[in-house]
Amino acid sequence: MATSDGNVSGKEEGNLSQEERVEKDLHVAAEEGVAATDSRGVSVAEFDREAERKLRNKIDWMIVPTVSVLYLFCFIDRSNIGNARLAGLEEDLGMKGNDYNMLLSIFYISYCLFEIPSNLACKWLGPGWVIPILCLGFGISSLGMAFVRDLPAACGVRFLLGVFEAGMMPGMSYYLSRWYRRSELVFRISLFVVMAPLAGAFGGLIASGLLSLSNIGSVTAWRMIFLVEGIITIGLSLISFVTLTDRPETARWLTAEEKTLAIARVKSERLAQTAVIDKTDRKKLWLGFWNPVVLSTSFIFLLNNITVQGLAFFAPTIVATIYPQYTTVQKQLYTVPPYVVGALFEVGIPLLSWRMDKRQVFLILTAPLTMMGYIMFLASTDPKVRYAATFFTAISCFAVGALSNAQVAAQVVSDTARSVSLGTNMMFGALGGLIATWSYLSWDGPDYPIGNGLNLAASSMLFVITTVTLFWMKADNKKREKLDVSKELEGLSQAQIESLEWKHPGWRWKP
Template identity: 75%
Template structure:
């Protein structure tokens, strides 16, 4: 019998009967030569008890499928996230255009306004991602985008701090599920090694939002006002209208999962499912029902917890740059016009965006994430040392490039790690939400890192970021060493003996406690 298109016969597929039966006999008539079709079907496992794939995929067919997915899935979520971040961070541009004066903000009122967003953002992170799994990303992501677009428009009509705080709180609710939701959505389509690069293609919209947002804000400020909409109010209104338009289009363009993709043939759907399933030890389906035991193990996962804390530290810098780069540039070049200051915020973001793609591209090439996270930390440390050590404007402006080069790259790498260190879909929805929840605690800290009375040099804010990046270097190195040690310890376990007597559902629920599981550094 000849193997079908997309599969190459291998030793793993030849021994598939024995290995599948060891995992509680998914089906008595499992045929290894059917390869992809069997691996994709619900009820069949696609790995042996040690996590080895039972089929080997044809690289040409995989590349064709991956390219098609790249073109049909990534652009939509990237655009949604671009305006998600713009609608969050445009308050920094609005500040330069007179928001504080018009709303009567004084002292630390601006920091309070930033903080209220993160309170709802953190509280709703996990519930939103579980809702995303329950509803399906094809509906959840467009609905969330529509919600925060409306909130952005609403910000254009506020007249005092309480009203602005209320809208920002709602904005945090609607944006809470976007980054973990998109990351979870892409994990339905891509292999572990491929995911970091694809995550970078939408997360790169964060620094691009800083660059594009600065350009867009500069252009909007040149427009004549309309009724009560003028200066900073126009920024929120126009950018919110664009977001609403994109969200309505995404209801039609966002495909929920491979099974519902009308632009894939049945063979391509089987290949898409089998590819992902082949990396999920003992799982009989890619998209399982919500399972609370798996969800708990997705949260109480030692690698996820440390990785999430690293992301928290990193987000102190990322969100600090998003909210305060216009302010920092203003202190470096105080005599420049508002539009010139807006334009000076653009180049660091562009450079950061380039490296945010380069690091995950290396991750795809070598299927490694942890070592790359380690390598970003020294560059961030260098940037903040320059801030603290020099009063020279050109040196301090150059420091913004060093911080942007390194810190933005951690986002896709950390989220790819959160996806790679769990097994099931239920656990993955929780691990990604946990990673983002911790990360947004870092964002909340960032809103208080640059205080008005600490300017114009901001030694406290810069010192905090230097400490955070230094701690990232230490923790990420220790985590890599621990994963390598624990994998060596797991090699000594008797997999078959430990699984003996367990049902298939019990085996699937073991998650990272499965004896055949290995951490993926």
């Protein structure tokens, strides 16, 4: 039994050792129907740090590699169209003017529409099933791109690709939130999001290698890129049906004690919740979306995605304008180094965020270097300066994906609200990607002042909004400190208290 605060009641057992007390508290905290925090969100259980470290390492090795590899090919299958463009896609499909931009936009229309529905499906069916199904779907879609003969067919395939890829990033972030604490989540998200810049590097290497071949069967030129990468993705999706464990309770590779610890430690951060994976609640769904910090962070991700997706789709084109005399393969290879540098910072920044349990300040710090990169693009036409600018933009912009997803996950309480908050963040991000598809227009080349100016404006606005949000969070937390939690909760049932989400008087924003 537990009190309304979640504290265990009953006869004191003074003869229990400290170790026995910790073990007993863990089982109580993990028990279904019992809250694992008091009314101010303080855990009712103590945790053995060494046991947690061992469990976390075990989860890292069993969970993270699978989602990372899947996301690598998710991003490759999305962005390989930039490599295909250099290899003659537009000429073969009879594309003219801004047809390429339209083809990119089709993807983001479906991508945006299916973000939240896909993550709700993850909540209802379980990520262990939904993520492999999505992976299989976009693998088949990528494969289909190798056989399109005109622009309408290519648009149809890209629309389907957006349907299946929509749920990957929010679904994986939601999946990891079932296993990790708030502070730990950002670094684990970064370990799969880092595959975005690596996909740019790896995709460029694959493309340059495939384009050195004359054909694969009857498939030639740029079509080989989609053929090979689609087949690899399909194979990986089939494997993931077996390797992707849905949640701690179903993990055959965890002992009973490890399962108890895995559940208890996640539940201990969820204010007033009596289950880690709760039943779907309409009020929680709404408050997962209608949350001031979630909406602010989602808009930040929209601004950031203008840059990230712009780099993914147009980096080969930008490099081609910087070094027009180089061969197609050389241009592909020149897109690799900025992505490699970006990947290092993509992991390094979230690692610091994890250790400090801070996200908002790091979101603020990502903006200046991105701003510097686009100032260099606008201020100079020197090839070396402009190529250096691609490094500055890549250094920090990719880290926002992990930071923003971890932030919206940290600013809600329940599993239900988290599925919506992550879907919302990615929906806004998709809108940023849609804007990015029209940021570099054919008639704006070769210097692209409009595209670069748009990215400078977006990164500058990101800097302002992240800073204002941080000050608001701190000010609102001070107001909440003055509330009498017991009085505010008086007369409410346990179900009503659980549904309060961020409106709970004991809640504090997590900057």
